[in-house]
Amino acid sequence: MIAQKIAERENAEKDAVKAELAELAKSKGFEMADLFGNAPKAAKERKPVAPKYRNPADGSQTWTGRGRKPKWVTEALDAGGNMDDFLIRD
Numbered sequence: 001m002i003a004q005k006i007a008e009r010e011n012a013e014k015d016a017v018k019a020e021l022a023e024l025a026k027s028k029g030f031e032m033a034d035l036f037g038n039a040p041k042a043a044k045e046r047k048p049v050a051p052k053y054r055n056p057a058d059g060s061q062t063w064t065g066r067g068r069k070p071k072w073v074t075e076a077l078d079a080g081g082n083m084d085d086f087l088i089r090d
Contacts, residue, residue, distance in 0.1 A: 053086040062088070 051062035055072045
C-alpha cells in the first residue's frame with residue numbers, strides 16, 4: 001500500500017515536470033516532439049542465434065558458443081576433447 005502511494009506520487013511529479021517542460025518549450029517556440037522525438041526508443045529486438053556446437057553423445061544438446069559453457073562441453077574438454085569435435089557442420 002505504501003509502495004503504491006509512493007509510485008503514484010512519483011508519477012504525479014513526473015507529469016508535473018513534463019507539463020513544465022512542455023510549457024517552457026512552447027514559450028520558446030518548440031514542441032516537445034521537436035526536442036525529444038515522438039516516442040521513446042524501443043529496445044532492439046534480439047534475434048535467436050543458431051547453435052554452433054552439438055553434443056555428439058546426445059544430438060538434442062546444442063550450444064550457440066555464447067555465454068557460459070554447458071556442462072557437457074566442459075566435461076568433454078576436461079576428458080581431452082577439442083571444440084572442433086562439437087562443431088555443427090552444414
